[in-house]
Amino acid sequence: MTEELVEQEIAAEQEFVDRVHRQLADAGKAAQELAREGHERGRLGHEGGLVERDAMVFQAAKRLAQLDAAHEGLVFGRLDLRPDLDPDPRYVGRIGLRDDNRDSLLIDWRAPAAAVFYQATAAEPQNVVRRRVLRSQGTTVVSVEDELLDAEGNVDDLPILGEGALMAQLSRARDRTMHSIVATIQAEQDKAIRAPSRGVTTISGGPGVGKTVVALHRAAYLLYNERRRYETGGVLVVGPSGVFMRYIERVLPSLGETAVALRSLGEVVDGVRSTRHDEPTVADVKGSARMAELMRRAARQQAPGSPAEFRLYWYDNNLVLDRGLLGRTRRQLMSQGRRNQQLPRVGRTLLDSLWRQVRSERGRDRGRELFEDDLLGNDDFLDFVAAWWPPLAAIDVLTWLRDPELLGRIGDGVLNPEEQRLLLKSWSGRTDPKDLSIEDVALLDELRYAIGDVPARTDDERDDPLTELEGNVNVQELMTASDREYAPSGRAWAPPTHSIEDDGFAHVLVDEAQDLTPMQWRMVGRRGRAASWTIVGDPAQSSWPIPAESAAARAEALAGKALHEFHLSTNYRNSSEIYAFAASYAERVGLDADLPTAVRSTGVEPRVVGPVADLEAAVREAVVEVAGQVGGTIGVVVPVARRSDVNAWLASWPELADDAPSARAAVDSSVAPSGEDRVVVLTGLDTKGLEFDAIVVVRPQEIEDESATGRSTLYVVLTRATQLLTTVS
Numbered sequence: 001m002t003e004e005l006v007e008q009e010i011a012a013e014q015e016f017v018d019r020v021h022r023q024l025a026d027a028g029k030a031a032q033e034l035a036r037e038g039h040e041r042g043r044l045g046h047e048g049g050l051v052e053r054d055a056m057v058f059q060a061a062k063r064l065a066q067l068d069a070a071h072e073g074l075v076f077g078r079l080d081l082r083p084d085l086d087p088d089p090r091y092v093g094r095i096g097l098r099d100d101n102r103d104s105l106l107i108d109w110r111a112p113a114a115a116v117f118y119q120a121t122a123a124e125p126q127n128v129v130r131r132r133v134l135r136s137q138g139t140t141v142v143s144v145e146d147e148l149l150d151a152e153g154n155v156d157d158l159p160i161l162g163e164g165a166l167m168a169q170l171s172r173a174r175d176r177t178m179h180s181i182v183a184t185i186q187a188e189q190d191k192a193i194r195a196p197s198r199g200v201t202t203i204s205g206g207p208g209v210g211k212t213v214v215a216l217h218r219a220a221y222l223l224y225n226e227r228r229r230y231e232t233g234g235v236l237v238v239g240p241s242g243v244f245m246r247y248i249e250r251v252l253p254s255l256g257e258t259a260v261a262l263r264s265l266g267e268v269v270d271g272v273r274s275t276r277h278d279e280p281t282v283a284d285v286k287g288s289a290r291m292a293e294l295m296r297r298a299a300r301q302q303a304p305g306s307p308a309e310f311r312l313y314w315y316d317n318n319l320v321l322d323r324g325l326l327g328r329t330r331r332q333l334m335s336q337g338r339r340n341q342q343l344p345r346v347g348r349t350l351l352d353s354l355w356r357q358v359r360s361e362r363g364r365d366r367g368r369e370l371f372e373d374d375l376l377g378n379d380d381f382l383d384f385v386a387a388w389w390p391p392l393a394a395i396d397v398l399t400w401l402r403d404p405e406l407l408g409r410i411g412d413g414v415l416n417p418e419e420q421r422l423l424l425k426s427w428s429g430r431t432d433p434k435d436l437s438i439e440d441v442a443l444l445d446e447l448r449y450a451i452g453d454v455p456a457r458t459d460d461e462r463d464d465p466l467t468e469l470e471g472n473v474n475v476q477e478l479m480t481a482s483d484r485e486y487a488p489s490g491r492a493w494a495p496p497t498h499s500i501e502d503d504g505f506a507h508v509l510v511d512e513a514q515d516l517t518p519m520q521w522r523m524v525g526r527r528g529r530a531a532s533w534t535i536v537g538d539p540a541q542s543s544w545p546i547p548a549e550s551a552a553a554r555a556e557a558l559a560g561k562a563l564h565e566f567h568l569s570t571n572y573r574n575s576s577e578i579y580a581f582a583a584s585y586a587e588r589v590g591l592d593a594d595l596p597t598a599v600r601s602t603g604v605e606p607r608v609v610g611p612v613a614d615l616e617a618a619v620r621e622a623v624v625e626v627a628g629q630v631g632g633t634i635g636v637v638v639p640v641a642r643r644s645d646v647n648a649w650l651a652s653w654p655e656l657a658d659d660a661p662s663a664r665a666a667v668d669s670s671v672a673p674s675g676e677d678r679v680v681v682l683t684g685l686d687t688k689g690l691e692f693d694a695i696v697v698v699r700p701q702e703i704e705d706e707s708a709t710g711r712s713t714l715y716v717v718l719t720r721a722t723q724l725l726t727t728v729s
Contacts, residue, residue, distance in 0.1 A: 005159055006144075013134055014141045016091065017075050020106055021139050023097050024074065074139075075106060077117050078132040082153045085127055092117050110224035118190035125149035130158045189214045192566035193221050199562030200533040206594040207582070207719035208573030211536045212511050212689055216248065218534050219509050220257045233506025235260045236527055238268060240512040240688040242275050247690055261505070265516070266438040268523055269445045270503070277685060278437045280707035282426045285419045286439035287517025289549055292446055297410040298397050299450035300334055303390060304406070310384045314374065316360035325353060326388070338452025339392060346389040351375060391454045394447035398440070399433045442519035449526065453499045505531050512688050513537035517544055518553035525557025533558060540586065540593035541716045543685060545708040571596040573691055578725045581606040582718035589704075589711045602723055610729035615698070616649050622696045622726045623679060624655045630723050632693035634679045637686075637717045639702035646698060647681050684713035687720050695721035698728050 077092035096108035107114045120128040133145045145162035148154065192214050195201045201218065203211050219237065223230050237252075239245045242264045252260050266274035277283060285291070310321040321329075329349055333342040351372055358364060358371065375381045401407050404424055411420050426437070436444065508528035510516065514537040516524065544550050571579055576598040586593040612618040619636070626634055638646045682690075684703045697703070697717055704710040718725065 006161055009144055009159060009161055010141050013075075013078070013132075013144060017134070017136065017139065017141055020075050020091075020093070020097060023099060023105055026100075027097065073136050075136070076134050077109070077114075078130075078134065079117055079128055080130040080132070080158055082127050082129060082150070083155060108224065110221045115190070115194065118193075119187050120149055121187055122147075122149050125153070127153075129153040130160065132161075186570070188566075188568055188570070189217075192568070193218045195564045195566065196562075197222055197226055198532055199564060200535060200558050201564045201566065203534065203536045203566050203568065204538060204594070205568035206538055206571065206596040207541070207716070208571035208579065208598070208691075209568035209596050210572055211538070211568060212248065213251070214568070215509055215511060215534050215536045216251045219260060219507065220252055222507060222532075223257050223259070230506045231259050233504070233531070235507045235509065236505040237262045237509045238511065238524055239264055240515055241686060242266065242273075243682070243686055244511075244689040264438075265520055266436075266441050268527070269441055269448070272436065272441055272444065274436045274438045274441050276435075276437050278426055278439045280709075282422050283437075283439045283517075284545060284708070285415070285422055286426075286437075286443060287519050287544065288546075289518035289522075289553055290414050291443060291519050292522060294411060294414050295397075295443055295446040296450055297414075298401060298406075299339060299447055301397075301400065301406065301410065302330065302388075303392065303396075304400055304403065306388050306390075307384055310381070310388075312354070312375075312378070312381065314358070314371070315363040315366060317358050317363050319354045319357050321350065321353060321384075329353060333389075338450065340454045341452040343389065343391060344455060347385050350385060350388075392451050394444045394451060395434060397447045397451060398427075398444055402427045402433075439517070439519075442517065442523040445523040445526070446519065449500055453501070500526075503527050504529060507532050507534070509534040509536070511536045512541070513554070514539050514542035514550075515544060515688065516550065516554070518549050521550065521553035521557050525553075528557070533561065538594055540591050540712060541688075542712055543688075543707070543709045569596050571598040572600070573722055574598050574719055575600055575602040575604070575723060577602060577605050578721050578723075579719065581725065582715060585718055586715050589715075591711060591715055593715065604724060606725040606727070608727050608729075610727070612728060615728070618728050619646065619649065619696065619698055620653055620655075622728055623650070624653075626694040626696060626724050626726060627655075627679065630693040632678070634694045634696065635687060635690070635692040635720060636679060636681045636696045636698065637684060637703070637720070638681060638698045639706055640683050641706075642698060642702070643681060643683060650679060650681065684710075684717050687717055691720055691722055693722055694724035694726070696726045696728065700727050700729055 073094065075091055075093045079090040079092065081090070090113070091106050092109050092114045093106040094109065095106070096104070096111060097106040099105045109117070116126050116128060117131065120126045120131060127150075129148070129150045131147045131149060134141055135143045135145070143162065146158075146160040148158075148160045189210055192201065192203050195218070203214055203218075205211055216237070219235055223235065237245075237248075237260055239248065239262070245262050245264045245267075249262055252262075264275075266272075266276075278286060308323050308326070312319045333339075333345060333349060336342060336345070354375070355368055355371055363371070401423070404420075407420055407424060415423070503526055505527050508524065508531045510524060510533070513535045539547065542550075574582070579596075579598040583593065583595050586595070607622075609618055609622060623634065623636060636646060636650070684706075695717065697714075700714055700717075703717065704714045707713065
């Protein structure tokens with residue numbers, strides 16, 4: 001293969017890519033013209049014109065967003081079929097385009113016609129002679145990689161360039177975001193992507209097999225094939241952390257999809273964002289399925305500080321709502337539905353209880369209507385009802401549990417004293433009640449569903465003093481004055497901004513599913529009761545210590561849905577040297593790990609440093625060394641207790657500071673570093689779903705010892721590197 005031949009082939013492909021980009025620009029102009037025409041329709045002065053305007057502008061905006069997202073690697077594939085079947089090449093790209101004659105210029109990768117691009121193999125070429133992958137930077141083709149699938153069909157003697165698309169992709173340096181690899185999806189992955197849309201599709205396999213990429217491509221594929229269903233109902237993608245979600249956030253837009261909600265486990269509840277994990281012992285308590293019963297009990301408690309009695313003298317009658325009567329009334333109301341949903345009934349029910357106590361002749365002669373008029377004009381009664389049964393937000397109820405006496409009373413038989421102590425320490429140690437951990441978010445959601453939404457008023461109720469009295473307001477108004485006072489400036493706290501009835505999606509995709517706690521499965525399950533699902537995970541990488549409990553919660557969330565199972569067996573991420581090291585560790589510590597086959601070798605064995613006397617000096621040497629050997633990202637993985645120290649070390653090292661932009665350190669692993677950051681400090685859990693060119697593991701034994709699932713966490717850490725792995729102990 002001569003350099004001249006390579007240049008000729010690249011130039012030929014560049015000519016086609018330029019043509020496609022010209023057509024893309026024309027399509028953009030057409031969409032803009034559609035939007036302008038739509039706005040003109042809105043000036044016609046009648047209702048039909050407004051309807052046409054809205055429809056045209058909406059469609060134009062959707063098309064423009066799709067076109068804007070498609071520029072990166074717009075054309076990535078070419079198929080040359082047997083000449084007797086089709087003499088012209090077929091090009092595959094991120095979106096479909098037609099030329100001015102309405103002939104297909106570029107096939108959308110999700111279209112049935114593109115399936116053969118992924119499914120054809122040398123054993124079953126499916127009439128494909130050559131499969132070519134184009135790699136571009138911007139609009140410029142920089143390389144091509146070929147696979148000859150049918151040697152006998154190569155009658156035109158097509159040139160075969162490069163080392164093969166998959167190996168070329170794997171050898172590329174990683175940057176801070178995951179690139180879609182639609183061009184290198186293999187046959188076993190493609191089957192999972194195009195699985196039936198209904199029910200639950202599970203994608204399992206060990207580290208590096210491409211589970212996340214396959215799942216995201218499946219989401220894009222479903223949107224393409226059943227757009228009305230999934231775009232109307234929405235697609236929710238749930239990942240383990242904010243770092244991970246920002247890592248993958250470019251994948252779906254680059255595939256032509258922008259109508260997808262990407263949320264970490266700390267962001268699943270609308271309007272709430274948390275990036276902080278509790279300590280493992282606390283997280284284990286908060287994640288347990290037993291917390292559902294604790295939240296149910298908490299939601300049924302009387303609001304702390306609410307009045308326990310009401311007395312009124314009315315026309316020779318002593319009317320009393322004492323503790324016993326109020327308790328029976330509260331239980332009666334709770335038996336009829338969720339707490340907030342009973343707001344329209346509270347005032348009426350209390351009036352009934354008081355009217356039954358009216359026995360004097362003077363009182364009975366006035367009648368029920370005048371009785372109600374008198375009480376609804378009585379400020380003491382109005383104040384009592386408002387204080388006794390106020391509309392509640394879930395955060396209010398969660399804050400109640402800071403009271404040791406209340407927690408001890410409702411936790412009896414659910415949590416032991418040590419577990420109660422851990423919860424109190426976790427919640428009492430935070431001055432801001434809205435400073436939630438990721439584990440708290442699932443508890444908050446449990447309470448949202450236990451107390452329910454405040455019902456919306458009907459037109460008839462708007463003039464009813466009882467509904468005004470009972471706080472029958474919109475959910476958005478549930479943020480109290482104290483909420484606003486305690487919410488610090490700049491913090492991403494807000495109460496949920498929509499009804500629990502609006503939480504559902506048409507499709508739910510859960511990545512790193514093995515890490516979801518039972519309470520998190522309950523939270524995510526509520527978003528997918530009527531949905532189809534894609535679930536991605538590897539049990540050996542689980543950070544939840546009681547698998548059977550989590551499995552039961554998962555089964556409940558997915559009950560009644562058909563199951564489609566796919567298993568991926570080839571490790572494309574790690575070099576064989578790195579994965580052999582990680583697999584050896586898994587076997588040594590007794591993990592029941594799914595061990596895929598690593599297909600790529602670098603010839604570089606993992607480096608073990610230690611024991612060392614000066615930890616900072618050893619880590620510094622290791623990071624500087626790998627920074628000089630790889631051109632991409634470097635993860636420095638540390639025990640939780642050492643994260644601040646190691647961040648401070650990296651910030652002070654001139655070898656890295658002067659190497660900008662080749663190496664910079666992120667100061668907080670809860671925030672995704674910018675595109676220039678090359679060195680980032682992470683805890684073991686932070687690395688879930690991520691990959692780096694090089695990994696430096698600091699004190700691996702401490703990572704193993706810091707939680708009940710520390711062995712699984714360390715196994716995950718050891719499988720994050722694509723090229724170099726160093727451990728410093």
